Amino acid sequence: MSLVLPKSTLLNPSTAPALNWGILGPGWIAEQFAISLNTLTKSRIAAVGSRSLERSAKFARTHGDDDTRAYDSYDQVLSDPTVDVLYIAVPHSGHAELALKAIAAGKHVLVEKPMTLNAEQTRQVITAARSTGVFVMEAMWSRLLPIGNVIAQVLQSRLLGDVLAVNADFGAKFAVDPRSRIYDPALGGGALLDVGIYPIAFSAMVSSAKELLHASGRMAETGVDATFTAVLANQDGSTTSVFSSIETDSPQAAWIAGTEATLEVERPIFAGSRLVLRHHDGSIADSQKFSEHSAATGLGWEAAHVARCIGEGLLESPVMPLDESLAIAQTMDQIAGELRKRN
Template structure:
């Protein structure tokens, strides 16, 4: 039996509105703005961050014409169409609501907020204001993800039975780093775990049961977590995350007739392999993403998708809707709770 992969459906960057982006925060934003300018028709026109000198340098490096003294000033700037929130997690909620209240579209780095409750408030505010609110889960907008969607829609592997996905790395313990700081939203689940959890959700939907085990760091953040998620269909997902364990960062969807494997790192441009047929006579097909030299250049896909949704007057992404954003954060909330309870004396 032959084994073939569909062609990814990609939005052409020139087919969407040229939006003017205001950048809040200069950490991960560097990779995003580079991809924005190098591979899309979108442009960053203003930036703000806490350190004035670093912000001026950031603006000069990326050709951003305006530096604002505060996030409120940037949000109020009539030349800004979209606010990209790239601050630490704990600031996402207030910044997103302020931008929405000002009538701006918002792209919020993951996790979109610190809890399902905050996420629900943000998405409700966006719908009420008629602006697009999207989490920067860039994986959803990659070409390889579209290949996976088409394979699942076509029933290429039969009924899905099991998903495995992980994202973990060994981070040196440092009390000054945000990953180890509970007050800054540290821990594995919020930072890395959202990727495999979101991946499982994109295939199976909201889990009907959640079982989590893990360990806490001395600072109280979750250092490692392993989750068993059961879906309404009966399929399960095994997802793992860690900031003390080096993991392969791969994802696999297994069905009755085959499996779909995403190469490492599965959350960025990498590749897809489809395997079908019985053991001993399996056939495979592989697609590799070789469009860019560096991983983070793939961040531009979500910006192009964002602009296309603005053109369609959407308030949420059809590939990552608001209810699912809330559901994913609910899963993280529950996993964090279970890990903390198990670790309690």
């Protein structure tokens, strides 16, 4: 087999059906989502909700149109008949409650990652979604970018041969502030849920985890995990090494080593800037650069994917299925449990 990287098969986001989005939690990530949505797709922001009417109104003025509604509660967005689909962008601790409320209201839902704080909450959301018959997806935007599409093609084609090992890391240094979302356990803070989910989800795209072999790390004074390393045994026989931290900046890269070739994902892992395919001797067989390596340039691809799924009548994404979100949550629960035992 020739060692050549495939091209992305994704359609331009502007060709996806237009949806009316409701935003729950007009913070930084919601702003990036709105910028990308407005730039790349034909969809619009129909309603914005938060606990502050002032914040909602400012977001609506900045990212909406003349008909965008601003509310001082989440429930008002849930009951707005103009809203087709909701983007839940509140802190992690609020994901499960709002997702369940949105599902009960009959709204389609895109939940910012992690879907919830743990596997049990994720299972509850999935059960509710499947019983109600609405579309629900965890917002793992890495999968839905052109680079994610190319990686998926490489894996499906077995271009790498049998996968032997995966390595993925995401460390980003955050200011130590006990009042911040990152360091607050009540808000789902810590490396695992905020940044560690990316390398864990990357590994899950290669092969689902079978067993947690090792997890160790450091805890912050607030009680959240600050830095950790984990080793997974996967269903395909490969092993994965994961590193994540909120205390230091790491290469934020990943690689997949196979019997025929190795694939490298260059920084940042959540939206890689370049793929490099290497021969066994380390020489480059092929490479591709990608431009969607910021939230403002990339989240519109995720919104377009949701719109296509809903337009096709799908209740979950074939690229980021609900069972995989549950499996990732279970792996993170196991890592969290091991870190608590060791600290």
